[in-house]
Structures are given as structure tokens and as C-alpha cells.
Amino acid sequence: xxxxxxxxxxxxATATVAVAIFATALDEALDRLAxxxxxxxxxxxxxxxxxxxxSRDAAVLxxxxxxITRLLGEGSGGASDLLRGTADRIGASDVAILRPDGTVAAxxxxxxxxxxxxxxxxxxxxxxxGFGWNTDSRTITHAAPIxxxxxxxxxxxxxxxxxxxxxxxxxxEPQAIYFTDADGRVLVTNxxxxxAASLEGISMPVDGHDVRRLDAGRYLPEMALHLHRxxxxxxxxxxxxxxxSPARALAVNRAMALGAAVLVIAALIxxxxxRRRTLQRANExxxxxxxxxxxxxxxxxxxxxxEVRERREAQAELAQAQADLVQASRLSALGQMSAGISHELxxxxxxxxxxxxxxxxxxxRGDGEKAAANLARIGSLAQRMGAIIRNLRAFARSEPxxxxxxxxxxxxxAALEITEARRHGxxxxxxxxxxxxxxxxxxxxxxxxxxxxxxxxxxxxxPILIRIEDGPPRIRVLDNGPGLAxxxxxxxxxxxxxxxxxxxxxxxxxxxxxxxxxxGEIRGWNTQxxxxxxxxxxxxxxxxxAA
Numbered sequence: 121x122x123x124x125x126x127x128x129x130x131x132x133a134t135a136t137v138a139v140a141i142f143a144t145a146l147d148e149a150l151d152r153l154a155x156x157x158x159x160x161x162x163x164x165x166x167x168x169x170x171x172x173x174x175s176r177d178a179a180v181l182x183x184x185x186x187x188i189t190r191l192l193g194e195g196s197g198g199a200s201d202l203l204r205g206t207a208d209r210i211g212a213s214d215v216a217i218l219r220p221d222g223t224v225a226a227x228x229x230x231x232x233x234x235x236x237x238x239x240x241x242x243x244x245x246x247x248x249x250g251f252g253w254n255t256d257s258r259t260i261t262h263a264a265p266i267x268x269x270x271x272x273x274x275x276x277x278x279x280x281x282x283x284x285x286x287x288x289x290x291x292x293e294p295q296a297i298y299f300t301d302a303d304g305r306v307l308v309t310n311x312x313x314x315x316a317a318s319l320e321g322i323s324m325p326v327d328g329h330d331v332r333r334l335d336a337g338r339y340l341p342e343m344a345l346h347l348h349r350x351x352x353x354x355x356x357x358x359x360x361x362x363x364x365s366p367a368r369a370l371a372v373n374r375a376m377a378l379g380a381a382v383l384v385i386a387a388l389i390x391x392x393x394x395r396r397r398t399l400q401r402a403n404e405x406x407x408x409x410x411x412x413x414x415x416x417x418x419x420x421x422x423x424x425x426x427e428v429r430e431r432r433e434a435q436a437e438l439a440q441a442q443a444d445l446v447q448a449s450r451l452s453a454l455g456q457m458s459a460g461i462s463h464e465l466x467x468x469x470x471x472x473x474x475x476x477x478x479x480x481x482x483x484x485r486g487d488g489e490k491a492a493a494n495l496a497r498i499g500s501l502a503q504r505m506g507a508i509i510r511n512l513r514a515f516a517r518s519e520p521x522x523x524x525x526x527x528x529x530x531x532x533x534a535a536l537e538i539t540e541a542r543r544h545g546x547x548x549x550x551x552x553x554x555x556x557x558x559x560x561x562x563x564x565x566x567x568x569x570x571x572x573x574x575x576x577x578x579x580x581x582x583p584i585l586i587r588i589e590d591g592p593p594r595i596r597v598l599d600n601g602p603g604l605a606x607x608x609x610x611x612x613x614x615x616x617x618x619x620x621x622x623x624x625x626x627x628x629x630x631x632x633x634x635x636x637x638x639x640g641e642i643r644g645w646n647t648q649x650x651x652x653x654x655x656x657x658x659x660x661x662x663x664x665x666a667a
Contacts, residue, residue, distance in 0.1 A: 149370050150329045150345060157295065157347045157362045164290065164297050165351050165358040168308065171286050172354065175262045176249060178210040179279040183264035192217050192225050192266060192275045203228035213259065214280040217266075220245060220273060244276035253307055258283040260307075283308055296340055296361040299351070307356065313340055331364060343368070467538050467571055468501045474541035475501070501538070504564070523638050525660040526561040528588050528595060534563075535570035536586075542575055547583035559593035559657035565634045566655075569642075572627040573597040573653050580650060596654040603646040610644050628653075 182188050187202065207215045207228040216227035222241055240250025240263045250263035259280050266275040290297050290310035298309035306314050330346040344361040351358055475494040482491035529552060536548075573595075577584040580601025587596045604610055611632040628644075635642040640657040 147329075149366075149368075150331075150364065153345055153362055153364065154329060154347060157345065157360055158349070160293075160295065161297070161347055161349050161358055161360045164293075164360075165299075165349055167289060168286070168299060168358070169351065169353060171281075171289075172251075172260065172262070174210070175212065175260070175279050175281050176251070176264075178212065179262040179264035179277050180249070182206065182215065182279070183266045183277040188217060188277060189266060189274075192219070210279070211281070211285065212279050213282040213285070214278075216278045216280070218244075218263075218276045218278060220275060225275065240278070241276060244278075245273055247273050250276070250278075253283075253301070255305065255307070260286075295363070296344070298359050300357050300359060302355060311340060332361075334361070465505055467542060467575060468505050471538055471541050472498050472501050497537075504534075504538070504567070522562050523560045523658075524562070525558050526563045526566060528557040528559055528561075528566070528593055528657075531561075531563060531566045531570055532586065532588060532595065534567045535574055538567070538571050539574045539578070543578055543584075546578050549583065549585045550587075551585065552588040553590055555590075557588055557590045557593050558660040559640075560660050561638045561640070561657050562634075565638070569631040569634050569655060570595060570597075572631050573655075576627065576653075577601075577651075582650065592656055592659050594654055594656040596652060598647060598652045599650040601650045604644055604651045607644050607646060611642070631655075 191202070203215045203217070203226060207213070212228070214227055214229045216229075217225045218241065219225050240252035240261055243250035244263035244265045247265050247267070249265075251261070253260050259282055261278050261280045263276045263278045265273045266277060268274045287308055287310055293310055296309070296311045296314060298306050298311070298314045300306055332344055332346050334340055334342060334344055340361065343364050345364050347360045347362065349358045350356075475498045479491040479494035479498070482488070482494065532550070532552065536543075536550075574584070574586065574597060577597050577599035580599040582600030584600070585596075585598040587598070588594075589596070611628050632642055635655055635657075638657060640655060642653065642655045644651060644653040646652075
């Protein structure tokens with residue numbers, strides 16, 4: 121019961137707040153609508169005054185035109201063309217010249233008829249400007265007196281305009297605009313229904329705003345804000361009807377949004393209160409169980425103490441096992457590094473031995489220049505061996521390679537020089553572009569890789585082909601041997617197809633690590649004539665190559 125009463129109170133408060141917000145929002149929306157409407161109505165009134173001013177000024181100018189005075193004396197013969205052209209230029213439906221007795225001397229329409237004693241004609245005969253509406257024909261006429269040179273009024277010029285032509289400017293306006301005279305008759309409007317409809321409607325003032333309920337056709341709003349503005353110079357009233365449906369919808373949306381917010385807040389408060397009561401009951405239940413679980417907690421505490429001790433012992437054993445594993449890994453790495461150094465230094469050592477033998481031969485022959493050249497090559501190879509040892513040590517420590525712009529042409533030349541003795545008696549064909557092929561790499565490590573690939577190709581037997589390509593930079597070594605027994609495993613450590621004692625199976629594994637460290641790719645496959653191994657590297661950027 122208490123919850124139901126609270127819910128009803130909340131709903132009543134929410135409804136009250138929503139109604140207040142609706143009224144406030146509607147008043148604000150009507151204020152903005154009225155402000156904009158007054159500006160539009162003032163603009164429409166000014167446009168009407170300007171339109172009628174044009175007709176009045178045209179009548180005054182025509183009344184002072186000597187040609188018009190002559191037409192008054194000559195009659196209608198030949199006058200229609202002149203007046204018709206004048207009417208077309210000023211946008212009038214008719215331009216007529218009247219005699220003092222009110223008869224028409226000539227007109228643009230070509231119809232000569234008596235005009236009667238209209239009010240605007242009476243004022244023109246009196247020497248003033250005349251102005252009048254004809255609700256039957258829906259026209260408006262401005263009359264200006266024609267004065268003789270001696271002073272008296274000898275006639276009048278009447279400029280007649282079609283009201284529908286004036287109304288055309290307001291046809292596209294979304295709001296209903298109309299102009300009424302002192303008797304409340306609608307003279308000009310952009311809604312045809314307004315000429316015959318009752319515009320009083322049911323007035324429902326809303327905070328000072330004149331809101332009316334209309335029943336005047338589907339093109340007029342059912343609920344409209346009525347605005348009016350007096351046009352003193354014309355003796356008319358400009359009026360406007362603005363649809364308030366958008367304003368009502370906005371007010372309803374605001375009221376609904378606020379009402380929903382109030383309901384959400386009330387629901388949150390209710391949930392929090394319920395949660396608080398639930399927590400209070402839970403606390404009471406928990407306090408009742410504390411005494412019962414004291415003994416159980418003591419036993420659990422002893423069990424946890426024992427588990428902590430066992431876990432510490434297990435962690436100590438795990439730490440010892442990890443230390444043993446690290447030591448084993450270190451020993452494995454040292455063995456791999458030693459084997460790699462032996463393998464990679466074998467080629468330059470063989471070259472040094474060959475150059476040393478040749479140098480001795482040249483010295484015996486007394487050819488000191490060639491002997492010096494061989495000794496220089498031996499020194500260069502010794503430096504390169506030192507670099508190989510440093511790089512292999514860095515590789516064994518898993519240090520990343522230093523990638524910098526490297527010319528693959530120079531790498532190939534160095535590898536060919538190192539393997540010159542090894543390739544003795546083996547046909548070697550090289551295909552390379554004329555321009556440098558620059559890739560991101562490490563020259564010493566790439567020489568190691570290419571030296572290993574060339575040595576493997578020589579060991580396979582038959583002629584070998586070395587090809588350098590650009591875009592992306594790549595080096596391909598092809599042999600004419602028996603091919604690869606298992607291309608997927610050639611980069612695994614200690615995998616080899618050579619006889620026992622001829623290789624450890626680390627060359628391609630080390631090459632794979634070097635190329636991967638440089639961000640490149642190495643792959644091998646079988647061809648129709650043998651095997652092929654290709655190294656693809658990243659191309660050097662233009663700014664890096666220039667540096």
C-alpha cells in the first residue's frame with residue numbers, strides 16, 4: 121500500500137510539472153513565432169505599399185505628360201496603342217483618360233465607357249489624388265488630375281491594376297497573409313479561401329497571444345496565431361495567420377522529455393531505496409551468521425596457512441627449474457654460435473689459403489706486384505672475418521641487424537670474391553642490371569647470406585646462376601643439382617642433406633635469421649633443373665639512398 125501511494129504521488133507530481141513545462145514552452149514558442157511573424161508581416165505591408173505607390177506614381181507621371189493632354193483633346197483615335205504600351209510597361213491592367221464629366225476619352229483596353237461617379241474620380245476632379253478598390257472586378261485604381269496650362273482640371277488619368285497580380289508575390293508564402301479595409305473586407309490575400317471564409321473563429325488568448333480555432337478549409341491551419349498591423353497610409357490592416365502546430369509539438373516534446381526525466385529520477389530513487397532496504401536486511405542476516413561461522417573461519421585460516429607454505433615451496437622449486445632451463449638455453453646458444461662461427465669462417469679461410477699459396481708462387485717467380493695484391497686480399501679477408509665474427513656474436517645474442525641503404529651489386533661482388541676459390545671449376549653466370557640496386561640491409565650480413573647460398577649451389581654440382589633484380593630488390597641463386605628433398609625444412613637448424621662431416625645444417629638457418637632481422641624474406645623451391653633460393657629485401661627510400 122505504501123509503495124502504491126508513493127507511485128501515485130510521483131505520477132501526480134510528474135503530471136503537474138509536465139503541464140507547467142508545456143505552458144512555459146508553448147508561451148516561449150509563441151513568442152518566437154510572433155516575433156518572426158511580425159517581421160514577415162511588416163515586410164509584406166511594405167511590399168503592398170510599394171506596389172500601390174508604383175501605381176500612384178505612374179498616374180501622376182502620366183497626368184503630367186503632354187501626350188496625354190493631347191489625347192484628351194483628340195479623343196480615342198490612335199490612343200489605345202499608346203496607352204496599351206504604357207500599361208504594359210508599368211504592369212497595369214488598364215490605363216484610361218477621363219474627361220471632367222467622368223466619361224472615358226481613351227483607354228488601353230480600347231473600351232470607351234462612362235466611369236460613373238466613383239470616389240477616386242471625385243477626388244481627381246477636385247485636383248487631388250484618387251484611390252479606390254473594386255471588389256467585384258478585384259481591381260484597384262489610382263487617379264491623378266490633368267491640369268490645363270491655365271490651372272483648372274481638364275481631366276484625369278486612371279491607372280487600374282489587377283489585385284491578383286499583386287497577390288502573386290505572396291502565393292508561395294507558407295503563412296496566410298491578407299489585407300482588410302475598415303469594414304473588415306478582405307481586399308488582398310494569398311489564400312483564396314480567406315475571401316469567403318469567416319476569419320473570426322474561436323478566439324483563445326494564450327498569455328497575451330491571439331490564438332484562433334479556424335474552420336476555413338484544408339489550406340488554412342486549424343489552430344492559428346493571429347497578428348495584425350495597421351497601414352495608416354492606405355487605411356488598411358495587414359493581418360497574418362500562423363500555424364501553431366510546430367509550437368505545440370515542441371511544447372509537448374519538452375513536457376514529455378521532462379516528464380520522462382522525472383519518472384527516471386523517481387525510479388532511480390525508488391531502486392536506491394529498495395537496494396538500501398535489501399542491504400540492511402542482508403547485513404542483519406550476515407551478522408546473525410557471523411557467530412556460526414567463527415569456528416569454520418578458524419579452520420579455513422589454518423588450511424590457508426598450510427596452502428601458503430606449500431605454494432612457497434612450489435615457487436622455490438619452479439624458480440630452480442627456470443634457472444636450470446636458462447642455463448641449458450645458454451649452453452645451447454653457445455653451441456649454436458660456435459658451430460656458426462666455424463661454418464661461416466670456413467669460406468674466407470679457404471680463400472686466404474689459396475691467396476697465400478698464390479702469393480708464395482708469385483714471390484718465387486719474382487712477381488712482387490701480384491704477390492702484394494694477393495697479400496692485400498688476405499688482409500681484406502681477415503678484416504671481413506673479424507666483422508663476420510662480430511656479427512655472428514651479435515646474432516647469437518639475438519641483437520637486431522642494422523638496416524641501412526646497401527647496394528646489392530657490392531654485396532654480390534664481395535660474395536663472389538670470397539667464394540672465388542670455392543667456385544674454381546664451376547661455371548658461374550651472373551645476371552644483373554646496369555644500375556645500382558639499393559635495399560635496406562647490412563652489407564656484412566648480406567655478404568654472409570649470399571656466400572652461404574653460393575657455396576650451397578656449388579656443392580649441389582653443375583653450373584650456377586646468380587640473378588639480381590629490382591622492384592623489390594631481390595637476389596636469386598639457382599643450381600643444377602638434385603634439388604631440395606624437403607623445401608619446407610631447409611631453414612630449420614641442423615637440417616642438411618650433405619654427407620656426415622660436410623655440414624652442420626646451420627648455414628640456411630643463420631641466413632634465415634639475418635634476412636628476417638632485416639625485414640626481408642628468404643624462400644627456397646625446386647626448379648626443373650635443380651633448386652633455387654631467393655632473398656627479397658625492403659627497397660630503400662629515395663631520401664635514405666641519397667643520404
